[in-house]
Amino acid sequence: MSSQYDSFANTYGRAVALDVRRYVDYFSLTRALGDVGDKAVLDVGCGTGVITRILKQRGARRGVGLDLSEGMLDAARGEEVRSPLGVEYVRRDIADAGALGPFDLVTACYVLPHASSPDQLAAMCRGIHEALAPGGRFVAIHPNDAFAVNDPAFYSAYGLRASVDGRLDDAAPMKVTVTTVDAELTISTHYWTRSGYEAALRRAGFREIRWRSPEVAPEGIEALGEAFWSNYLARPYAMLFECTKEPAQR
Template identity: 40%
Template structure:
């Protein structure tokens, strides 16, 4: 496999710089296209006319989707210069009117976060926090971005009860490996894509830790919801294909709201 372009992101701001093209490619995996995308669309609801922020936007997949779904102003924020270069290149080639800001989500005073946002979307960002303090800081950035009353965070993150066993998710195009069972334990994802191998390391946090961090960040309420398969995904691949995944989905949606 030496001919593959292997990208390793195990931590640090620069670890994600080379991931832009592979993140774009990963959107074609069935579980992302027919399950994650569908579930995020259902969770955010009607965004027409809203001010939306994609926190930890990566290559801009969901930044662009928020614009397509009708948000009036959309900003993508990420700390990686390399992955933002991909996002900006896509915007130049196929402009949808979004803007991108380089800023560190672990710093609540991050640029581009101004307290006027109606909705913060954050997909696979919270699970990269390396400590509860860092997790709280990312949530505090989201909270600071939202309007003083009525704002909402929708976050896709690692399911604390994901299926154990390295090969559990192999039929869906990736594997998860977690050597230890503890708060903050590293969880490594490997996916073989046409453009190379995606190798990233996130961290395992319990629901209680997520909820405690959200309260500490200033959110009033939190709730969890599962991912669901789109009707098209069921038609194309069948219920049997999805059954094991749905028993223990690798991700869940965490919603946190600001007091009205």
């Protein structure tokens, strides 16, 4: 996973500035998280640190970004130097995240689909479970298993193109191309179903799993109009889930 992100760390910052990322992904994720004030937050697969910084700006007591890509972490640390927020960045596999905890919240933005097998996905979820304090929450956003997979151009207005190689089975190879005015990058990842995610989360120790549809920020509707978002909301590319680690036994 790290090598492909190392290769386009310099252009990734422009890709994450897409309207759909800003007005849908980040808005939906922060809405699901709610108040993060005075909480310790771990952002796994943090990339250039966009979400980690958002959470720190929203009042998180501790903000830690975890990633395997040195290129991405270099970019994130560079931004921290330019605009210090007190964010920590760590190079570590998600499966080994437990040593960094405990955290009140763990976030993941398009990270879990990089798992190439049920065992690897379960190991990632287990690492997140171990990093959480009892009663802590895990909130993730990732491709919706019901996105318009047979129509690669469906999301072109939003700068996205996605395709799955073969049947829509868990861990099937998937490619996502992100296009901006001056950059294009293609990410190799994997397709996962809701049941696939739920099985891995339960193996890791999570019990309550709640699914949420993405929302468009009011600013996004004001800027681009309701009609612009109608196709996306009809068959959203993204989906979210949240789950909680069981509280400590008394």
